[in-house]
Amino acid sequence: MKKTALVSGASRGIGKSTALAFASAGYNLVITSLNSRDMLEDTRCEIQKMGMECHTYLGDMGSEENVTALFEELKYAGININVLVNNAGISHFGLLQDMTMEEWNRVLSTNLTSAFLLSKYVLPDMIRNKKGKIVNISSVWGASGASYEVAYSASKGGLNSFTRSLAKELAPSNIQVNAIACGIIDTDMNRHLSTEERREIEDEIPAGRSGSASEVADMVLKVVESPEYLTGQIITLSGGWY
Template identity: 55%
Template sequence: MNTIKNTPLALVTGASRGIGRAIAETLAGAGYDLVLTCSRTLPELSGLANSLEEKYGIHCTAQMADASDPVAMDRLFASLDHLDVLVNNAGISYIGLLTDMSVEEWQRVINTNLSSCFYTSRLAIPLMLLKHSGRIVNISSVWGNVGASMEVAYSASKGGVNSFTKALAKELAPSNIQVNAISCGVIDTAMNHCFSPEEMNALREEIPADRLGQPEEVAKLVLQLIQAPTYLTGQILTLDGGWQ
């Protein structure tokens, strides 16, 4: 895999669609070589990787690697000899009463949304320490800030991501590694297609911007965080059209 040490390399988890796909496109356009992961949709991710290589002239690797599986992450990072940017984007939701949720469903949400940040970060940090620099961006949610009825597990996982971000930023600041998170509002992705048109219209009416956010807007903010002054760390930036 990418062995040119002076070429910036970014790893994006959950990159086959939605926000992750937009992040991959934006970083490729900015000249980053990429390692992209997914848990199930490798043909779709491979198609994206080939398209980005052809369009932007960068090197892009697609890997079937579940971010919630520490063994899979160990295998993935064993093939890397450097890393400049880590974007923890992999995430799933669960909508329903807490009392109807099984232990397995709870663990799946927590592992995918929160534990994955630990699995990747603990392996990325030694690579970043080699250059005494690096950027970690975690994709969070407004529900991690305020909580949502019927989304207790999701809210808990994203609240954990926010605390994880703040604590790790303090730990890594002396090593010139910045850690920040983006707290997303309602973004127009497949994750929200479970809602009816009526429910989406009602939700849209609550948002001062009067529209859903676009994955490309999240991606642009990721790039801005990566390019921001190094003094910017430990921050949870809310991107929600003024909603919360």
């Protein structure tokens, strides 16, 4: 039977590239998006053109109500998740003192609570089968912190600790949990950077450029297909930057 990967935030960017990489590797997909229905459908169509099955869900993965509804759909359809990629994420750029409670909660919910909820709901089957892979998409800012991005940095730092802790908890069940800490990746999340700001950052990166979403996707697939002894790791993909 073909394996199935669930990728959150898969309507564009890293999530879409990751979903397509898994489809190319012979996985069926379950993909989610907060509200980008048309782009999510575009991703589904590309996956189906590769000959793979794809189930879509539109909703906030930081909401337990939505995650419960998603897994009820999957149970009804007889879909079992073998790989979970917690990719859903947003950024917030600005001074901490100007940030509202609503903005803070939105970042933490999208970037961290969604990983908790999706992991919680995939685990019963993974534990029962004594097999499974979870990959969390993190950031170099989760370790070093970024000025004007306190909430984002805090959420990714939390995701790193979540990764390490859950990996230890699940190792006896033969379930591997790892994270990829991305540097500057050429996606919509970094569109707030001006051309000059981007050039200044890329001058600091030893590789001399931003990474691509497809490079992150390739790394995710490599981690999933790596030996089972690899778990609890925060793997940096930054062109040597951090």
